[in-house]
Amino acid sequence: MFTSPHGKGGKQDKMKLLTHNMLTSNIIKTVTNGYPLKIVPTQVEVKTVDFNPEFISRMLPKIDWPALCQAAQSVGHGEGLPEALTEKYEEDEMLLKKVHHVLMQVEVLEGNLVCPETGRQFPISSGIPNMLLNEDEV
Amino acid sequence: MAASMIDGQNMTKLSKSERKLRKKQTKSQHTLLKHDGIKASDIPTKILCINNAGLDSCVSRDEVHELFTIYGSVEDVIMMPQKPYAFVCYRHEDEAEVAYGNLNGQTLPENDNRKWPVTIYISYVSQVPPSLSPSKDLPPGLILIRDFITEDFARRLLESIKWDEDTSQGLQKELKHRQVKHYGYEFKYGINDVDVDDPLPQGVPDICQELLGRALKTGHVKYLPDQVTVNKYQPGQGIPPHVDTPAAFEDGIMSLSLGSQVLMDFRHPDGKHLSVLLPPGSLLIMTGESRYLWSHGITPRKSDILPTPDGRLTIAHRGTRTSYTFRKVIPPNDRINRHIPFTTENRQPNPTKLPQSEADAASLEQIHVHQVYEEIADHFSGTRHSPWPRIADFIRSQPTGSILADIGCGNGKYLGINKDIFEVGSDRSLNLVKICESRDFPVFVGDVMSIPIRSGVCDVCLCIAVLHHLSTEERRLHGLSELLRILRPGGKALIYVWAMEQELHKVKSKYLKEIKVTDYIDRSTNDTDTEVKQVKVNDTPRDSSEKDVATQLNGLSLSKGEPDEEKTISVNMGHSENDRVDGQEVILTPLSCDRLATSDSTETCELCVNASGQAQGHSCECSDRAQNSRKMLEVHKNRTSFKQQDMFVPWQLKKKGMEEEGASVKDKADPVFHRYYHVFRQGELEALCGRLDNCRVQDGYYDQGNWAVILQKL
Numbered sequence: 001m002f003t004s005p006h007g008k009g010g011k012q013d014k015m016k017l018l019t020h021n022m023l024t025s026n027i028i029k030t031v032t033n034g035y036p037l038k039i040v041p042t043q044v045e046v047k048t049v050d051f052n053p054e055f056i057s058r059m060l061p062k063i064d065w066p067a068l069c070q071a072a073q074s075v076g077h078g079e080g081l082p083e084a085l086t087e088k089y090e091e092d093e094m095l096l097k098k099v100h101h102v103l104m105q106v107e108v109l110e111g112n113l114v115c116p117e118t119g120r121q122f123p124i125s126s127g128i129p130n131m132l133l134n135e136d137e138v
Numbered sequence: 139m140a141a142s143m144i145d146g147q148n149m150t151k152l153s154k155s156e157r158k159l160r161k162k163q164t165k166s167q168h169t170l171l172k173h174d175g176i177k178a179s180d181i182p183t184k185i186l187c188i189n190n191a192g193l194d195s196c197v198s199r200d201e202v203h204e205l206f207t208i209y210g211s212v213e214d215v216i217m218m219p220q221k222p223y224a225f226v227c228y229r230h231e232d233e234a235e236v237a238y239g240n241l242n243g244q245t246l247p248e249n250d251n252r253k254w255p256v257t258i259y260i261s262y263v264s265q266v267p268p269s270l271s272p273s274k275d276l277p278p279g280l281i282l283i284r285d286f287i288t289e290d291f292a293r294r295l296l297e298s299i300k301w302d303e304d305t306s307q308g309l310q311k312e313l314k315h316r317q318v319k320h321y322g323y324e325f326k327y328g329i330n331d332v333d334v335d336d337p338l339p340q341g342v343p344d345i346c347q348e349l350l351g352r353a354l355k356t357g358h359v360k361y362l363p364d365q366v367t368v369n370k371y372q373p374g375q376g377i378p379p380h381v382d383t384p385a386a387f388e389d390g391i392m393s394l395s396l397g398s399q400v401l402m403d404f405r406h407p408d409g410k411h412l413s414v415l416l417p418p419g420s421l422l423i424m425t426g427e428s429r430y431l432w433s434h435g436i437t438p439r440k441s442d443i444l445p446t447p448d449g450r451l452t453i454a455h456r457g458t459r460t461s462y463t464f465r466k467v468i469p470p471n472d473r474i475n476r477h478i479p480f481t482t483e484n485r486q487p488n489p490t491k492l493p494q495s496e497a498d499a500a501s502l503e504q505i506h507v508h509q510v511y512e513e514i515a516d517h518f519s520g521t522r523h524s525p526w527p528r529i530a531d532f533i534r535s536q537p538t539g540s541i542l543a544d545i546g547c548g549n550g551k552y553l554g555i556n557k558d559i560f561e562v563g564s565d566r567s568l569n570l571v572k573i574c575e576s577r578d579f580p581v582f583v584g585d586v587m588s589i590p591i592r593s594g595v596c597d598v599c600l601c602i603a604v605l606h607h608l609s610t611e612e613r614r615l616h617g618l619s620e621l622l623r624i625l626r627p628g629g630k631a632l633i634y635v636w637a638m639e640q641e642l643h644k645v646k647s648k649y650l651k652e653i654k655v656t657d658y659i660d661r662s663t664n665d666t667d668t669e670v671k672q673v674k675v676n677d678t679p680r681d682s683s684e685k686d687v688a689t690q691l692n693g694l695s696l697s698k699g700e701p702d703e704e705k706t707i708s709v710n711m712g713h714s715e716n717d718r719v720d721g722q723e724v725i726l727t728p729l730s731c732d733r734l735a736t737s738d739s740t741e742t743c744e745l746c747v748n749a750s751g752q753a754q755g756h757s758c759e760c761s762d763r764a765q766n767s768r769k770m771l772e773v774h775k776n777r778t779s780f781k782q783q784d785m786f787v788p789w790q791l792k793k794k795g796m797e798e799e800g801a802s803v804k805d806k807a808d809p810v811f812h813r814y815y816h817v818f819r820q821g822e823l824e825a826l827c828g829r830l831d832n833c834r835v836q837d838g839y840y841d842q843g844n845w846a847v848i849l850q851k852l
Contacts, residue, residue: 013580019562022541022595027588035592055558058539062595122590123329128571129582131564131590134327135378135500136316138588 014045014107014127017071021063021103023129025115025122028137033117036067039074041111041124046077049104056100057090063103072102159243163259174221177265182235184228185266185443185451189259192223196252202226205246209237213453214441216270219495225266225443227453234262266451269403271443272415277404279426281358282414286421287349292396296460298345299368316375321366323467329568331386332365332467342366342464349394349421350464358423359390363464371400371436373456379405379435379501382424384478388466391429393422398457401442404432407505409491415444418459430480433501490771492609492784499609506786506814507607508566514791514811515569519549528841529602530555532632532848540597543624545586546604550574553581559598564589586617591624599624599631603844605823606635606815609784614816615829622833625851630836634844638780638817647843650777773812783819786812818845 025034065085072078080098089095113122113129120137123130176187186206191197203215206226210233216225228234242260265271276282287295299319322341323332342350342364353359365387369377382391395416402422404412416422424434441455468476493499511518529552536542538558547553547563548570554561564584565571574581584590586604599621608614621631640647774785789811823845824835837848 013578015582016580018560019580019582022543022562022591023582024590024592026592027590052538052558055539055560058537059541059560062539062541062597064592123326123333126572128568130329130568131582131584132329132566133585133588135380136327 014109015124015129016104016107017068017075018059018063018103019129020071020108020113021068023113023131025113025117025120025131027131028115028118028120028133030137031115031117031120034115036064036070036116037122038114038116039071039108039111040114040121041075041108043108043110044075044077045107045109046101046105047107049100051097051100053090053093053096053100056096056103059103060085060089060099063099068099068102072106075106075108077102077106159259163242163261174267175265176223176261176263176267179262179264181262182231182238183262183264183450184231184234185263185453186226186228186234186238187223187261187263187266188226188241189223189261190256191246191258192221193217194220194222195256197224197246197256198251199224201246201249201251205241206237209233209240214455216439216441216443218267218269219497225263225270227441227443238262264449264451266443268411268413269437270401271413271445271451272401273412275412276414277406277412277428277432279424280404280414280428280432281356281423281425282416283356283421283423284417285419286352286394287419289419291349292419295345295462296396298343299460301370316372316377317370319368321368322363323365325365325367330383334467334470346462346464353392353421353423353464356423358425359392361388361390361466363392363466365465365467367463367465369461369463371456371459371461373398373440373458374438376436376438378497379403379433381430381433382465384430384480385473385476386468388468389425389429389479390466391424392462392464393424394462394464395420395422396460396462398459399442399454400436400456400459402434402436404428404434405501406432407490415442427480430478435497490786492771496610496613499613502609502814503607506812510789510811510813511565511567512569514789515549515567515573517792518789519570519573522549522551525551525555526841528839528846529600529632529634533559533561533598533600536598541595542598542600543589543591543596544600544602545584545589545621546601547571547574547579547581548603550579550581552600552602553579586620587613589620589624593623594626596624597626597629599629601631602634603636605633606817607813609814609816611826615826618826619830622830622849622851627851629851631833631849631851632846633823633849634841634846635818635823636815637840637843637845638783638819639840640779640843642840649843650779771814774815780817784814784816787815788812820845823847 020037020039023037025031025037028034069078069081069083072081081102082095086092086095107127108124109127111124113124113131114120115122178187188202188206191202199215199217202217202224203212206212206215206228209228211229213227213229216227218224226234226237228237238260241258243257245255245257247255301317301319320338321343323334323337325332343366346366350363354362371377393416395418397418399415399417402414402416404414414422428434439456441453443451444454446452490502491498493502533542533552533555536556536559540559542556542559542561544550544552544561544563547565548567550563550573552561553563553574561579563571563574563579563581565574565581566583566585568583571581571583582590586601587608601617601621605614605617608617618633621633625631637647640650772782772785774780774787776788791809791811820840824838824847827833827835827847827849832852833849834852835847836850839846
């Protein structure tokens with residue numbers, strides 16, 4: 001796995017950790033605990049996205065925080081994230097910037113999302129996670 | 139005197155009811171024979187067909203089993219999806235005879251499964267439906283070689299599989315219906331393909347080399363396989379119908395059966411169904427039509443019914459069956475511009491029935507929705523540019539920091555409209571999603587039937603032109619419930635579906651009104667004398683700017699010489715007075731009758747004959763009446779009113795670089811793809827939403843030939 005500071009893929013969106021925060025493998029019929037998906041990256045990029053503090057503070061309550069911390073760690077950007085959110089996070093600009101970075105700027109280009117319960121892998125190729133199920137899993 | 143009168147009455151009554159029973163029975167046997175290839179026998183057989191005791195009659199397998207066990211040892215009770223009958227297999231004929239004598243005509247009381255009693259009618263059978271028993275014929279291109287390996291070798295082969303060792307490496311997986319192990323390359327079920335750059339450490343096992351050598355010598359297989367999938371099926375397990383990815387593997391796919399016999403179902407897209415018995419030790423080779431066009435699968439069941447040499451039927455229990463599937467992977471470079479035989483392009487979808495089972499529905503959508511979008515993605519995307527105003531307004535009105543999921547985002551034309559919210563798109567088509575990705579939107583590949591998003595996380599959902607591609611009401615309802623699941627309480631979904639009514643309050647939709655000049659010039663073969671004055675080329679919604687097929691303009695009445703204020707070509711609307719005499723309807727009716735006559739439904743055919751006899755220009759009313767049973771799907775004529783709710787809509791593919799070469803295009807036959815649609819009648823979408831109690835329809839409206847609702851999750 002490697003991280004390229006300015007992705008050569010240009011400004012195109014790859015899998016952001018915000019997208020990852022929404023994804024689950026609970027859709028597999030037998031799976032009840034498919035969240036959060038483990039990220040096994042082989043290529044990660046960081047791109048520059050304009051910082052919008054209002055956007056981030058409104059996004060935060062919708063985020064599953066432990067899942068984000070785990071995801072950030074698995075792509076090598078977990079440093080500096082607190083274990084839990086404080087109450088007045090909207091006033092903590094440092095935190096908002098850090099969250100902005102991991103939610104919006106860190107992107108996974110290649111790798112796998114792995115179901116925590118079954119180990120089923122969902123490939124991420126060119127930044128696109130493929131979450132289609134085999135007919136047997138529906 | 140009085141007493142004897144009563145006796146006499148009783149006698150008459152009894153024989154009357156007996157007569158009634160016999161009549162009903164004859165009728166029911168006749169129906170079974172006609173519809174499903176079941177033959178009743180005059181002499182007792184150990185296999186009984188119990189009409190009105192099937193799943194479609196709301197009778198459960200347990201209920202049948204319990205009832206018939208009283209009269210002898212029941213080997214198996216076979217229920218078939220969506221059938222009104224069940225098969226009971228006794229060990230001995232005399233047991234079947236006793237059961238027949240005691241239970242024929244018996245009424246089963248109402249219970250938890252059903253609110254009404256059912257009366258069962260029993261027949262001895264000498265022939266069961268093709269899905270339960272081997273067919274006489276094989277699909278074209280299918281080769282079955284019995285005793286291809288010896289029992290001793292089969293044993294060694296089975297012993298050579300180390301099922302339990304490799305779990306950590308992901309080479310072996312427990313799928314819902316079976317155990318699977320791969321060699322050479324892992325077959326990845328999510329993409330239905332292998333990753334050529336990621337070969338497995340273990341290639342094709344050495345033990346297989348000798349048999350593969352012999353297989354090649356048969357001449358039916360041209361390439362030495364480099365990918366092996368081993369499946370282990372326990373009795374009662376199966377595999378859903380599928381076609382091995384045409385682009386991924388060479389022709390000549392082999393399947394070696396070990397351990398137990400099984401009945402494999404082969405289905406042609408036109409509905410033809412053949413069952414092939416695979417004995418242990420046999421090698422099955424799928425080539426040509428049987429490899430590319432017919433799907434194959436195994437119905438999960440514990441036994442099959444086989445004919446005995448003396449012409450009777452006997453039950454064969456399935457044991458544990460292990461199969462080796464041998465395939466040759468096509469390297470990615472060789473896949474480019476490769477012609478795949480029997481692909482969906484130009485494949486006539488007729489006659490296809492409206493799906494009756496979940497498997498049928500999924501298979502129809504796979505072939506006539508998913509595969510088609512995959513193949514037309516580039517061209518399709520090129521015809522979808524500007525967002526629709528009301529949809530764009532809805533997106534713009536969402537507050538900063540909202541999370542919006544566009545389920546079925548296509549080429550992503552609604553992504554990126556509001557920069558203050560987070561918009562993520564998903565589509566079933568990888569190729570369409572790739573187009574989004576190249577345009578800078580966060581996307582993933584996913585299915586509306588199982589949206590891989592955790593519950594309650596979205597503030598807003600878009601689902602534009604998606605639900606009309608689901609082929610049963612239950613599936614449409616399920617799609618809707620998935621959208622609601624991912625919404626938070628109070629969150630909203632905007633849903634658009636294509637409308638049956640392409641003309642509302644005497645205003646025709648853009649879809650009907652407008653036609654592109656190239657469509658007209660290139661494809662008009664009959665109306666050569668019609669002039670094209672001017673044509674508006676509008677960017678209409680996702681499903682309303684279809685290119686039109688060669689046949690589209692045949693027989694259509696173009697408004698030649700009429701005032702043409704709109705400067706658009708007006709096309710046959712199906713409701714005008716003229717089109718009753720322009721021949722179009724007259725052509726359609728006999729066609730649909732032909733198709734129906736070849737199907738096994740007499741009712742539908744009669745209805746159709748009646749309809750054509752009345753000849754009021756509505757050829758397909760009959761299909762509507764038979765909606766839930768055997769409705770045939772017709773191919774819609776683009777730019778005309780819809781004649782039925784379920785149909786195929788043609789898409790004529792323009793290959794890249796051909797758009798500008800007007801004249802030359804005419805000579806080349808562009809491939810035509812058929813997409814399945816269920817268009818919604820007025821109020822239908824709201825009614826569907828009404829079936830879910832966790833939502834409220836906030837707004838409903840008609841927008842250029844589409845029905846739309848804004849739903850709020852409660």
